[in-house]
Amino acid sequence: MKKNCRRSLIICSAFIFLISCSTSKEKTSWYKVYTDQGLMVVNSDSASIKVNLRYSTTDNFISKDVYGDLEEAYLQPEALSKLYKAAEYLNELHPELQLLIWDAARPRRIQQVLWDQVEIPLPERAQYVANPETGSIHNYGAAVDLTLADSLGNPLDMGTDYDDFNEVAHIDKEQELIENKLLTELQVKNRIILRSVMTKAGFIPVRTEWWHFDAFSRTETKSRFKIVE
Numbered sequence: 405m406k407k408n409c410r411r412s413l414i415i416c417s418a419f420i421f422l423i424s425c426s427t428s429k430e431k432t433s434w435y436k437v438y439t440d441q442g443l444m445v446v447n448s449d450s451a452s453i454k455v456n457l458r459y460s461t462t463d464n465f466i467s468k469d470v471y472g473d474l475e476e477a478y479l480q481p482e483a484l485s486k487l488y489k490a491a492e493y494l495n496e497l498h499p500e501l502q503l504l505i506w507d508a509a510r511p512r513r514i515q516q517v518l519w520d521q522v523e524i525p526l527p528e529r530a531q532y533v534a535n536p537e538t539g540s541i542h543n544y545g546a547a548v549d550l551t552l553a554d555s556l557g558n559p560l561d562m563g564t565d566y567d568d569f570n571e572v573a574h575i576d577k578e579q580e581l582i583e584n585k586l587l588t589e590l591q592v593k594n595r596i597i598l599r600s601v602m603t604k605a606g607f608i609p610v611r612t613e614w615w616h617f618d619a620f621s622r623t624e625t626k627s628r629f630k631i632v633e
């Protein structure tokens with residue numbers, strides 16, 4: 405090997421080493437927060453699951469990036485197994501679609517930020533954003549917010565965006581919303597595909613948010629897991 409060539413190789417290796425060091429360093433704080441409590445990262449390398457944490461962007465209801473360098477989704481291992489099952493069911497039914505994760509485990513300190521920022525009067529606020537005092541099921545790593553996306557990663561039309569606090573995001577009056585022309589048949593069909601694979605995998609939907617699913621009931625979650633602070 406020529407001298408110059410060897411020198412470039414050494415410089416190049418050192419550069420790669422530095423990049424990998426800084427990447428693992430950035431990950432460390434979040435990785436430790438979650439894995440110290442037994443949570444696991446969602447594998448988004450498969451064709452059926454993609455992750456775009458909306459709170460790690462400014463494209464969310466408070467228009468602020470509250471997660472910083474967190475780009476990966478974490479869940480309790482059993483919740484993660486259910487998510488992988490849901491991805492399998494989706495792959496069987498609609499191989500052209502994928503699950504697009506918007507949020508999963510969320511530390512209580514971030515819950516506090518969301519709670520403080522949301523502009524909904526106090527009595528109704530808890531219907532849309534869980535009070536950090538009692539904790540959201542997300543804070544235990546047992547809830548996931550997600551939608552369906554096509555093979556290119558474009559989200560399907562579900563009638564509303566993420567964190568829409570209007571009645572049109574509710575799942576219990578969808579037929580009525582179609583009749584009143586607030587939702588289309590196709591939007592509801594897309595929601596039903598998402599709900600069917602998630603509930604078949606053992607997730608529990610919530611009435612007011614078509615994108616939110618709990619892996620366990622609130623009682624079971626609280627009895628089995630600790631809040632991620």
Ligand SMILES: [Zn+2]
Pocket residue numbers: 542547548549615616617
């Ligand atoms: Zn949620």
